[in-house]
């Protein structure tokens with residue numbers, strides 16, 4: 517929290533009868549900055565999540581101004597677990613203040629971690645999960661701040677405005693584990709590439725806009741209909757085996773997968789004679805995407821491909837590629853649809869499935885005779 521502003525009790529809407537303690541205003545100086553961010557929120561009924569609400573100054577401001585037409589807020593605060601007079605009074609005041617806004621609101625009177633776990637589980641069954649605006653303003657401990665950020669990030673929709681308070685707090689040294697900056701910096705490093713930083717280096721708060729998809733990242737036992745494969749996050753593994761002659765077609769092929777497939781993708785390229793220059797050109801030709809990885813694998817010395825040629829490289833997959841399930845594509849395959857459809861193909865117990873070349877009547881292999889179809 518910044519130094520409280522000594523000001524007369526102020527409310528964003530004077531017609532409302534808010535109960536705020538005048539010496540405990542750690543928020544009003546942010547109002548102008550925040551108003552400029554409101555156009556980033558495109559939802560007609562913004563959903564707001566706040567960790568650390570005190571008497572509800574920031575919460576009532578967001579309900580009055582961001583949720584002017586429609587919207588809602590969830591406020592998390594432990595209120596000293598109602599074990600102190602001060603905690604109970606703060607809870608009474610925020611309950612009154614949020615009701616005064618006339619907007620939809622909910623108070624979770626817990627410590628942030630259990631409260632966020634409640635929300636994570638609830639959001640899994642929601643038709644429109646996630647929040648458009650998240651304000652992390654609870655504990656100042658670096659590890660608490662990191663964990664608040666982590667759990668809340670999973671609840672933030674793509675495009676959400678995500679604000680950490682107290683990045684430039686002056687009460688503890690900035691490198692102390694009792695300062696939120698240390699936790700926020702760890703968060704920023706971990707999620708590099710998943711946000712745009714909106715605040716300037718001199719700003720008191722760290723303000724981000726999330727650019728990655730929302731992903732809660734776990735499932736609950738009670739809900740059997742959830743997509744387990746997606747939650748496990750293993751993604752799709754594609755293998756090519758190419759030499760220099762196929763570097764360019766393979767680059768086109770990988771790009772065509774990326775254009776149709778949103779799922780996490782790892783492409784393994786078995787190096788059957790690529791120069792360093794081929795590898796870097798191939799890598800540079802592809803878009804960088806947080807859920808895409810490109811791995812070059814070298815062949816072991818004395819293997820069949822080294823002795824008999826690249827056409828045998830498919831047989832090396834089981835020994836060279838470090839994953840259990842792969843989709844092999846020829847280097848000149850152009851994908852015209854989401855490769856997940858192929859990846860999800862049920863092999864019905866077979867260790868291998870293959871597809872006949874278009875226009876070619878030769879079966880690659882059958883397990884039920886030519887009449888039984890090729891797999």
Ligand SMILES: C[S@@+](CC[C@H](N)C(=O)[O-])C[C@H]1O[C@@H](n2cnc3c(N)ncnc32)[C@H](O)[C@@H]1O
Pocket residue numbers: 517542543567568569570571572573574575592593594595596626627628629653654655656660
């Ligand atoms: C600076 S105040 C919040 C100010 C508020 N956003 C406002 O605009 O007035 C910090 C709040 O975080 C709460 N808090 C601190 N640690 C917490 C935790 N681990 N879980 C939940 N709430 C916490 C405190 O009870 C306090 O009300």
